[in-house]
Amino acid sequence: MIPVQAWQDARIVWDHHQMHHVPKPCSVAVGLGSHDLSVATTAAEAFGAGLVPLIVFTGANSPTTRARFPEGEAVAYREHALALGVPEDAVRVEPEATNTGQNIRYSRELLAAEGVEVSSVLLVSKPYEQRRAYATARKLWPGVEFVCTSAPLELPEYVDGIGDGRLVIDMLVGALQRLMVYPRQGFMIEQDVPEDVLRAYERLCRAGFTSRLVPARARP
Incomplete structure (x- = not known):
């Protein structure tokens, strides 16, 4: 759950x-x-x-x-x-x-x-x-x-389509990590991460939604 x-x-x-x-x-x-x-x-x-x-x-x-x-x-x-x-x-x-x-x-x-x-x-x-x-x-x-x-879906609809809520949250966390890591590696432009988004990300990481995180030198 x-x-x-x-x-x-x-x-x-x-x-x-x-x-x-x-x-x-x-x-x-x-x-x-x-x-x-x-x-x-x-x-x-x-x-x-x-x-x-x-x-x-x-x-x-x-x-x-x-x-x-x-x-x-x-x-x-x-x-x-x-x-x-x-x-x-x-x-x-x-x-x-x-x-x-x-x-x-x-x-x-x-x-x-x-x-x-x-x-x-x-x-x-x-x-x-x-x-x-x-x-x-x-x-x-x-x-x-x-x-x-993209397809005009809200999060619950997307989760229903995938059929695995934990996997979807893991993917959300992994995608956000890339937004913060890859600019320093030259793979993408820098973008601001609002404080409320960063706090949500950190809570999700502490809760174990980390299977899609990448090593610091991973490719984009």
Whole structure:
């Protein structure tokens, strides 16, 4: 049983991970690979709404996605988007990236190789990865405007979809740690962590929600 205080702290951290951007027309959508097909759904919906003319799905596999998407995350996302009505010529696949930094770098290189001019990117991720994706993209792709979006889910809905509340809180804690550690390693821009968010994070760490914390020199 997860204590009430832990859920309250998790909601504070969850809200901090949201950038609260309003989706608007962009040069391209970049969907970051993961276990979560809602990323592909959200990108497909953005295309259908006329917000982007082109989608790049990026991602190879991780230990948590290899069984579910043996063909790779980006390939699975592409197939899902096509099934939702996105035409084949509007989707590009970047199948090699294994972390957020590579997602951004490899997507940028793919678009440059095709001669696609990019002034703005609709950055599509899991809900709790918005801020991390934004901070990484700002570091690695200067001169471009980034608009973050994800499936419009609240924390209880997301937990229901995953089916493991402790795992979700562990992931929230791990994502926040990266926001604090990675800027010092040059992987992303620095962002302020409000005091109430930091206190919630520390309480969750003391309560044992630490399985997704990374060593100080881990990759992004």
